[in-house]
Amino acid sequence: MTLNSRLIVFVAVLASLLEIIDTSIVNVAIPTIMGNLGATLEDASMIVTGYTVANAIVLPASAWLGERIGRRNYYLGCIIVFTTTSAACGLAPNLSSLIVFRILQGLAGGALLPTSQALIFEQFPKEKAGMAGAIFGMSVMIGPTLGPVLGGYLTDEYGWRSIFNINLPIGLLTLFVGMTCIQNRTDSESARKSNLDMYGLILLILGVGCLQFLLERGQADDWFSSKIITTCAIVSFIAIFLFIWWELKVKEPIINIKLFTNPIVLGGVLLMACLGFFLYGIVFVLPVFLNNIFHYTATQIGVLFIPGSLLTAILMPFVGKSVQKISDPRFLIVIGLICVELCLYSMTYFSPFTSQNELLGMLFIRGIAMAFLFIPINSSILSQFSGYELGQVAGLMNLFRQVGGSMGIALIDTLLSRNIDINYLNLISKISLLNVNVQDVYNSTANNLAVKFNSSIGMAENTNAALKNLYQRVQTQAFTLSFLQLVVIMMFIFSLSFIPLMLVKIKKKVKPVDSH
Incomplete structure (x- = not known):
């Protein structure tokens, strides 16, 4: 690998980490931002929503914009805008300005992932593409895991503004190195004149x-x-x-819609939507479970995800080499899909008595699934294209991954909230102090609490505390039932991902690339 090739990988990794970490790092700081800027939760949530919406808008058009402006100018320009708006977010005097800067940051960040992906795939020779994609994937997988942990630490130690200010030195380093190695494609002149x-x-x-x-x-x-x-x-x-x-x-369309008539593109984007559904769905629902049942903090949840993400990073180089050696990479994708189903199946046994080892076991299976899905899916699809079409397909796959993830989170959030209400009403209808079993639980709890504290302290009474304890038990049971019902639904939905896999027909020799 030449020095220029190493620098391209370095720039692509840093630029992607900037975008990926910034997607999740803000979530942890939302309560602190609310208190500091005097905002409601609904208003403060626009900090996340504005960034995500702007990101989604740019993803499908990133290839067209890169061709029209020139990939070097577009890529480096987006790094400049992203870094500048990050610093502006850290200096924002009020919520309105912070939301505006986040939207601008999202517009710039939306170009970083697909352009980095296309850069690596185009500029590396066939024999180097697999390892480059694996290195890139290793770094990308660390991003979502680092986000909550880094965000919690920086917010607690240095304040919420530090989560934006930390992008400044990294962004400047990425820009300066990128200026030395990123070049335009030689066949992009016609697109600029369109x-x-x-x-x-x-x-x-x-x-x-x-x-x-x-x-x-x-x-x-x-x-x-x-x-x-x-x-x-x-x-x-x-x-x-x-x-x-x-x-x-x-x-002269901004996106070539006719690409969807190609079964491999249609199958590829649908696979990425299913992958986004699982990836973002688990990252959303598992922290909710851990917070409600075990009262984990955001930092503890982030730390729990680290071993599984490291396993994915370790496996990616081996999967990248396997893609080059195996005749049909769809076999690796099938292994990944089966691991996803096993991961979800293991979650159907979760309860308030689940041990940390069982949680880690599930996350390890998830880590294996991610390694066997990211590189093979993208290799199967993107290796069939080159030039301008490669950039368009890469942007579409990133868009469908994000939209699939957003649909998954929306569905999971809705079903979980509604099932909790339904299950609570079903359970509470069976709870009565006239029931012998309920009486035993109530009296046992009241007697235990009577020993632990004096009823004359404050307004506390052991009988009221026993009733509250009974209520919390019902709430926990309702949540657990809803969570398990939701996991079964997720298993069924993800099983449909085997259908678009049938559309993926490999015509050219596969050259491994990374998912992002």
Whole structure:
């Protein structure tokens, strides 16, 4: 590997880490930001929602923008904007300015993942692409794990502004190294001379932006009982329909919709949507379980995820080499899909008595699944394309992974909330002090509490505490039942991912690349 090749990997890894860590690092600091800026939870959540929506808008158009502006200028420009807006977020005097800077940061960050992916795939020779993708994947897998842990530590020790300020030195280093090694593609001149597809760009922004906002805010705003959510749903549906119609009609489209007529593209983006559903779904629902049942903090949850992520990082180089040696990489994808089902199946045995070893075992299975899915899926799809089409397909796969993840989180959040209410009502209808078993639990708890504290202290009484304890037990049971029901539903939904795998027909020799 030449020095220039090593520098490209280094820049791609740092740029991707900047974007990925920033997606999750803010979540931990939201309560602190609320208190510091005097904001409500609904207002403060726009810090996350604005970034995600802006990110989703740019992903599918990143290839077109890179070709039109020039990949070097576009990539380095996005690093500059991302770093500058990160510093601006750290200096934001109020919530409104912070949200604006986060949206700008999301617009710049949306280009970093697909462009980094395309850079590595295009500039490395075939015999080096697998290892480069594996190294890149190792770093990318660490990002989501580091986010909550790093965010919790920085917020506690240095304040919430430090989670943005830390991007400044890393961003400057990425920029300076990138200026020495990133070059434009030699066949991109025709794209720069093409006309701007203004109508397509507007429809894309409306369609993807409203869809992402709908998925991010749906459950919080009670879905279609909210006028904003209903309006977003209508606008998104109409805009996406018109976007598809327009892109098929116009001579120089911003996204080549005809790519979807290729079964390998259709199967690839659907596989990435399923992968996003599992990846983001587990990252969302497992912390909720750990917080409700075991009262883990965000930092403790992040630490728990680290061993599984390290396993994924360790396995990726071996999976990358296997992709080159095996005749059909879909076999590796099948192994990954089976591991996902095993991971979800192991979660059906979770309860308040689940040990940490059982939790780690599930996360190790998840780590194996991620290693066998990220590189093989992208290798199977992206190795079939080159040049401008490669960048477009990479952007679409990243978009579908994110939209699939957002759909998964929205579905999980909605089903979990509603099932908790239903299960609670079913359980509470069977709880009565006239029931002998309930009486035994109540009297035993009251007697134990009477020994532990004096009823004359404050307003506390052992009988009231026993009733509260009974209520908390019912709440815990309702949550546990809802969680287990949800995992079964997730197992069924993810089993459908075997269908798009059948569409993936390998025509060229596969060259391993990373998922991001």
